[in-house]
Amino acid sequence: MPNTLIIGYGNPLRCDDGVGVRAAERLATRDEEVDASPSPPEGIAVIACHQLTIELAPLVAAVERLILMDACAEGEPGTLHERNLAPAALDIGSLSHHLDPRGLLAAAQILYGRAPAAVLLTVSGGSFDYGEALSPAVAAALPQLLARIRQLARA
Template sequence: MKILALALGTTLRGDDGAGLALAEGLDAVVPGVEVLEIQELLPDHAEVVSRADGVLFLDASVAGTPGEIRAARLLPRTARAAVIHALMPEELLGLARALFGRCPPAALVTIGGKEFSFGDALSPEVEAALPLARERAREMVEGFTTPTSEVG
């Protein structure tokens, strides 16, 4: 099973690098995972998403308390008509289905951030949450038992 992890964020804005940090060492709990580090989701990513058997979106969150881990399955949806740059994960899944006829099962795993100002260090809350967040990512992948939907 080919699992793609899209690790979102930048290491230059503190906890915004949580998705990238979460991807580090993910292969220890999700063997064979392919990690793609990106700052934002673009229409160009739809093709690589369509080729995966499952997709993890890894990101920081401004919602919730610092260090809070949230994980949820995602469903595809139509992208906004006036897409200029960044997409939501659900929109990227919808674009993969519309353009390439495949939408793999997907999940979003986030860690609540505390500090998003310029700097390259993660907050202690985010650092402490990383091992459990990787475990939640593994659990999401184990739930990818739903067959890939095909557009006919």
């Protein structure tokens, strides 16, 4: 049973919006050209997905620590942001088959009795246009994001 769950989410068809998914894929399948570190050690599970959905709640409730990776629209492209998250029952409204990260924690808390310590890492995106490539600033920030995730996961 893993004690840390890492979830990278976003839309990889909208350029930088996919940075979380790209990072999760790198963590799950070691890519030596980009990063020589080993793929996730024991006790760490990695999920790449488009959106946070309620089906993740039981998985989230089962771990000690949750690390989320996403893109954000604010800030200078390529800037890494980090913040701790607490559960909050926020209804997203217009498309409720996905959840806000704090909503995912709330779902774990309400339905399964516990929510893990959680941190959200975001990278400021430069382009959210149609396309599969990360913009240069975000691509350059990817190793920094991966290094921080590994640091957090080892802590």
